[in-house]
Amino acid sequence: MATVYAVGVGPGDPELLTRKAERILRSADVILAPVSNLAEASVALGTIREFIDEGRQEIIVHQFPMTSDRTLLIPAWQGAAELIAAHAEAGRSVAFITIGDPLFYSTFIYLLRLLREQWPQIAIEIIPGISSINAAASEASLPLVEGDEKMVVIPATAGIGQIKTALETYETVVLLKVKPVFPAILELLSAAGRETSTVFVERVGSPRQKVFTDFSEIAAHSPDYLSLLIIKRSP
Numbered sequence: 001m002a003t004v005y006a007v008g009v010g011p012g013d014p015e016l017l018t019r020k021a022e023r024i025l026r027s028a029d030v031i032l033a034p035v036s037n038l039a040e041a042s043v044a045l046g047t048i049r050e051f052i053d054e055g056r057q058e059i060i061v062h063q064f065p066m067t068s069d070r071t072l073l074i075p076a077w078q079g080a081a082e083l084i085a086a087h088a089e090a091g092r093s094v095a096f097i098t099i100g101d102p103l104f105y106s107t108f109i110y111l112l113r114l115l116r117e118q119w120p121q122i123a124i125e126i127i128p129g130i131s132s133i134n135a136a137a138s139e140a141s142l143p144l145v146e147g148d149e150k151m152v153v154i155p156a157t158a159g160i161g162q163i164k165t166a167l168e169t170y171e172t173v174v175l176l177k178v179k180p181v182f183p184a185i186l187e188l189l190s191a192a193g194r195e196t197s198t199v200f201v202e203r204v205g206s207p208r209q210k211v212f213t214d215f216s217e218i219a220a221h222s223p224d225y226l227s228l229l230i231i232k233r234s235p
């Protein structure tokens with residue numbers, strides 16, 4: 001029986017992988033990369049290309065549709081868990097790669113539950129990764145929190161009402177998954193007087209990285225899925 005690894009590959013810059021992640025990726029028999037759309041490249045796989053050997057290692061790209069419809073998601077999770085378990089039981093180590101950290105809003109969390117429930121005999125090791133939030137704060141040279149300050153992370157899809165309450169409660173608010181509700185967020189930030197204390201970061205760690213602090217520049221931009229906002233109480 002081989003080990004299953006969940007490897008956080010960081011936000012997209014190969015230099016932001018840990019040494020442990022690199023070691024495991026070089027030695028795993030099977031690399032499993034998630035994609036939401038089979039026509040698009042896996043960001044996680046693109047990040048680790050230089051560490052793997054496609055002649056020696058088996059690379060599997062598995063689709064997890066980008067939807068909240070559980071009738072579509074559950075079969076995708078179950079299929080991936082069965083694939084991982086079959087390889088591990090046949091003695092092949094598997095590295096499931098995930099952008100950022102594997103236990104932070106990641107598909108791996110669902111796989112972890114299924115593997116623990118259905119294949120409790122399989123050993124699972126989790127390798128943490130640098131999350132997009134830490135990488136974004138570094139690129140923007142923006143302290144996230146200091147002293148007694150408090151921070152909250154909200155998937156913006158949770159709703160504008162929750163974001164409004166968070167802005168009133170916390171010194172730092174980080175919004176992930178901003179793309180589907182971007183205009184409504186910007187309207188709220190203007191009304192709350194946060195134009196000069198908002199930072200937008202897209203595709204951090206990649207050649208397509210964008211960091212905007214100017215609110216008119218943020219408002220003129222059409223974000224992609226890998227975008228986030230960090231909003232401070234004061235500039």
Ligand SMILES: C[S@@+](CC[C@H](N)C(=O)[O-])C[C@H]1O[C@@H](n2cnc3c(N)ncnc32)[C@H](O)[C@@H]1O
Nearest residue numbers: 011100101104105131132176177203204226227
């Ligand atoms: C499903 S969560 C994955 C979070 C990831 N596990 C992490 O630790 O950063 C996806 C959201 O994370 C943010 N994100 C992930 N990678 C990013 C990147 N390279 N640049 C900016 N935001 C990113 C975006 O808000 C995106 O909608």
